[in-house]
Amino acid sequence: MFIIVVGGGKVGYYLTRELLTSGHEVVLLEKDPRRAAQIADEIGSVVLTRDGCEGKHLAAAGANRAAIVAAVTGDDEDNLVVCQMAKHHFAVPRTIARVNSPKNEALFRKLGVDEVINPTRMALGAIEQDIPVHDLLHLAQLSTGDLELVEAQIEDDSPAAGRAARDLVLPEGCLLFAVIRGNVAQAVRPDTTLQAGDKLVALSRTTCQDDVRRLLIGERPHDAPA
Amino acid sequence: MRTIIVGCGRVGAGLAEALAGAGHDVTVVDISTQAFNRLNADFPGQAIRGDGTDEDVLRRIGAEQADCFFALTEGDNRNALAAQIARDTLRIPHVVAKINDPVRAAAYRVMGLAVICRTTLMIDVLAQFVGLPGDQHAGDLLAEPSHEAEAR
Numbered sequence: 113m114f115i116i117v118v119g120g121g122k123v124g125y126y127l128t129r130e131l132l133t134s135g136h137e138v139v140l141l142e143k144d145p146r147r148a149a150q151i152a153d154e155i156g157s158v159v160l161t162r163d164g165c166e167g168k169h170l171a172a173a174g175a176n177r178a179a180i181v182a183a184v185t186g187d188d189e190d191n192l193v194v195c196q197m198a199k200h201h202f203a204v205p206r207t208i209a210r211v212n213s214p215k216n217e218a219l220f221r222k223l224g225v226d227e228v229i230n231p232t233r234m235a236l237g238a239i240e241q242d243i244p245v246h247d248l249l250h251l252a253q254l255s256t257g258d259l260e261l262v263e264a265q266i267e268d269d270s271p272a273a274g275r276a277a278r279d280l281v282l283p284e285g286c287l288l289f290a291v292i293r294g295n296v297a298q299a300v301r302p303d304t305t306l307q308a309g310d311k312l313v314a315l316s317r318t319t320c321q322d323d324v325r326r327l328l329i330g331e332r333p334h335d336a337p338a
Numbered sequence: 339m340r341t342i343i344v345g346c347g348r349v350g351a352g353l354a355e356a357l358a359g360a361g362h363d364v365t366v367v368d369i370s371t372q373a374f375n376r377l378n379a380d381f382p383g384q385a386i387r388g389d390g391t392d393e394d395v396l397r398r399i400g401a402e403q404a405d406c407f408f409a410l411t412e413g414d415n416r417n418a419l420a421a422q423i424a425r426d427t428l429r430i431p432h433v434v435a436k437i438n439d440p441v442r443a444a445a446y447r448v449m450g451l452a453v454i455c456r457t458t459l460m461i462d463v464l465a466q467f468v469g470l471p472g473d474q475h476a477g478d479l480l481a482e483p484s485h486e487a488e489a490r
Contacts, residue, residue, distance in 0.1 A: 165439075166442070167439070168441060189391055189415040190415050192415070192419050193415040193442065196418075196446075201441075215392070215394065216419075219423060219426060222426055
């Protein structure tokens, strides 16, 4: 497969190396001549010292026949423009952008970037998994952008504790679908009674997550009156 | 009319002065406070230090209620990002981005963004000065439908 990587930072460098090792054809665009020379010394002549945001440089790199363009610079705006140019100007089938601001994730998807990778959100997710935060755990964002897979841990004092699933009225567009109890997952049925320690997996619209959290877990400690 | 201008360079500052002077409600955003030295001391609008490509910053300065948004920083890509946040997330009705690379400018026009490209504007004016026909579309902010088909 022919893949163009834009941005020769740590991510771009290791990505290019791994892809070459797995036998793919790769071109790496890095605009800083010093960095480009350094990478070329290490992994060979796959580096072009060019700004991947410029249309003519993407063309020179062979964007017309690329199966994937991955924009992994440290700047969200550059990654967006690379992907949009690749998609709309060169009809590249699959574009991947690294995004640093979690706010930009949904926007990038809406603007046609096929795959959005957000290291900030990943780190946040890993941290949330370790700390009981009285909050929804964000498991995955679905490709449509406004639907998210979330996990809610039921506490002793949660409104959902001791209640049957059929009695929980969730906002429209939200759905409970599995409960994990003692490492065993089961489907949520109308008569499933929730108890403290349960982990509920739900599909929620981003706009009603506050309601879902309040209904299942309860108020955040700092929301509650002192 | 409520207007947000991102980037207080020569164009941003000049446009801010012109609009504010005509009685419009103008907010200029720039990441450097020094840039605001380009504004007159009696500039009647607001000048706010912040990153105009950050959705939270834009919301905080009330961009959701704006009628017009101009992305005029020095970076083509920053302008493309700011303008698309303004158009698609904040739903501002009139959005213009300055994109000086003609290839990128043409591509974003085809994607439906209003774009001003200093490079093609200057080439057009200078070419006409020496008697060449120039490019009659150089000043178009949006691609004409026929133009669009051509570019594809």
